[in-house]
Amino acid sequence: MRPLSLTLLALVAPTAAGADLPRSAPEAQGVSSPAVLAFVEAADKDIDALHSFMLVRHGRVVAEGWWAPYTAGAPHMLFSLSKSFTSTAVGLAAAEGKLSVDDPVLQFFPNDAPADPSAHLKAMRLSDLLRMSTGQQAEPARKPTEPWAKTFLAQQVPFKPGTHFLYNTSATYMLSAAVQKATGQTTLDYLKPRLFEPLGIANPTWELSPQGISTGGYGLSVRTEDIAKFGQLYLQKGKWNGKQLVPEAWVSAATARQTSNGSNPKSDWDQGYGYQFWRCRHGAYRGDGAFGQYCIVLPEQDAVVAITAGVRDMQAVLNLVWDKLLPALKDAPLAADEGAAQKLAGALKALSVRRPEGKGPGPKVTGKxxxxxxxxxxxxxxxxxxxxxxxxxxxxxxxxxxxxxxxxxxxxxxxxxxxxxxxxxxxxxxxxxxxxxxxxxxxxxxxxxxxxxxxxxxxxxxxxxxxxxxxxxxxxxxxxxxxxx
CATH class of the missing domain: 2.40.128.20 (Calycin beta-barrel core domain)
Structure with missing residues (x-):
């Protein structure tokens, strides 16, 4: 008969092939199982619905769960969490000398530029795209009938680049297009040997524009554990298994406050913006995507939270992380509590999206x-x-x-x-x-x-x-x- 501690770990062990983040009992990494259980129960009761959740502490997965029918092995659309991966591609291309964040945007798209570019358009740099400060007042459209880069460059730029924050998915597309211009590869193909393969991220997919360019600002699909690995790489300042995959200077710059985007102290969308990363409350930062796709990095707590979801209120999910998970992260290991850990493991294993509840046999309409x-x-x-x-x-x-x-x-x-x-x-x-x-x-x-x-x-x-x-x-x-x- 196996020891209970091993049984607990088996209950939360990954089911996806190739998953290689080490696992640990929560208390061994200073994490309170009852507090994590409180997060899971609150998420299950109040948020409709999370699809997956993974908590990594000191480099080890201490809790993970998928709400059936979602599974560990299935990829999940990331939407704008893709932006943080595009940012990483820009950082790698810069480190290889293929481009510079100070390069003018027009330098990469001479055939798509307007005949008489404005002074502000001429002044727009890749760094302005990275920090969502292009100087545009509205996000350019991305139409299937028009080249996306040409549409972007045709958009008016009424503000001096670098002075006006506008969340702009088309700007991220331009970053992806610049990477492709500079490297001769799509952002997906460029990242495969430099990021995805070293992290053990198998079979990532990325949507393409009509021009055959990775969409950049959305379109990437990977597994929950892959999100966690990406966050752990950034938490480790770009180092993985002893190798510096992403320059530490890039990690610091990309996750720092590069521009102001509001002043509401209660909003995680008003804490500043980096290079395609959001600053958060509590000294954290994150990549995130529509409807609740999160890679939350907590440097002060040496922790990463990965979440996929289908929710309307994204702030509610972050509030739950701060209210329930943050207090669960202690400075030192805790005494083993196998009863609490077993209860947590059982709850994680039993998670399910809410199903329709039957009230009776129904009328005789089958076959009609x-x-x-x-x-x-x-x-x-x-x-x-x-x-x-x-x-x-x-x-x-x-x-x-x-x-x-x-x-x-x-x-x-x-x-x-x-x-x-x-x-x-x-x-x-x-x-x-x-x-x-x-x-x-x-x-x-x-x-x-x-x-x-x-x-x-x-x-x-x-x-x-x-x-x-x-x-x-x-x-x-x-x-x-x-x-x-």
Missing amino acids: KYMFPANDGKLAALTLERGAGDEVTLVAQVAGAERRIECASTGWKSGRVAWGRQPEQPAAAAGAWTADDTFTAKVCFTETPFVLTLRLKFTGAEVRVEPEWNVGFGPTKEPALVGKQ
Whole structure:
């Protein structure tokens, strides 16, 4: 029989191949298991929903968990957390002498420049892109029909570069494009041997612009542990396994306050901005992305927090880190508390995104086909099929193709799903009759922040379908559709 301490570590051991951060019991690294449990329980109760969480202390993972159906081995879209990786590429290219942060932006894009560049555009440097101080008043568009660099350079620059903070994803794209111009490789390919491979980050993917350039400000997908490794590399001032991967001077500059962006002492978006890193309260800094993707580095506590999520209120997640996790980090090792550690490990292992709760067997509508008039969602027909036990499969005809959503009655059913804005991709679904006349399906697109809830209300010979997304850059509720037998 294994000792209890080894059993506890096994409960939180990684399941992803190639994961190489060492593991430790929380108390051995000065972390209180009850305090971490309080964070996990509060996140599970009050935030809908975290997808994963990893806490690294003194270089060792002391707590990690994935809310089912999200898993350790699956990559997750980072959105703007990608920006911090693009910043790293710029730092590496500068260290290799391929570019300088003082280089004028126009130097890299002579064919995309306007015929008569303004004085402010001529003065714009890579460093202004890095600190989101391009001098532009509005973020340039990124249209599929126009070269993104040309659109960026055509935008008016009313302010002197370096004097006006504007969060600007197109500026990060220009950094990625500059890296590609200077190195002859996409930012992804450039980083593979210099960052991803040394850190053991396998199979990173990065979206491309229509011009074949890594999008820079978003589009990178990696695993939760990869986020933690990236944060640990920065915590270690660019050193990994005894080798200086990123110059220490770059780490210091990129994570320092390079520009002011507000004065609210309660906001983690008003603490200053570095080179594609945000400054935080409590002496911390972070990379972050839309809907709750975080790489939080706490130098004073020698800790890293990696989180993926699908949330609307990003500040609420950071507040929870400061309120629950920060006090858990003590200056010295704590006495072993295997009971508390076991309780924490059990809670981490049992995490799950909230599933629809069943209220009854539902009406007898399985096998009946409902037809829909023409609609923007291109849903033509819908049928419910019963599977084993209480499992239900939604069979939809969408844009001329059959789409099947198999909904587990307990747990989650993994497969591939396409719906609306989301193309076919890995997903997991659960469903239940949440009222006498309503079947609710919840579909997690497990490599993204996005979760789709479909409410199907049956009345006589009609069904009313109400799709709603958990988060989005626009409206999250889609128009209801009514189908008839």
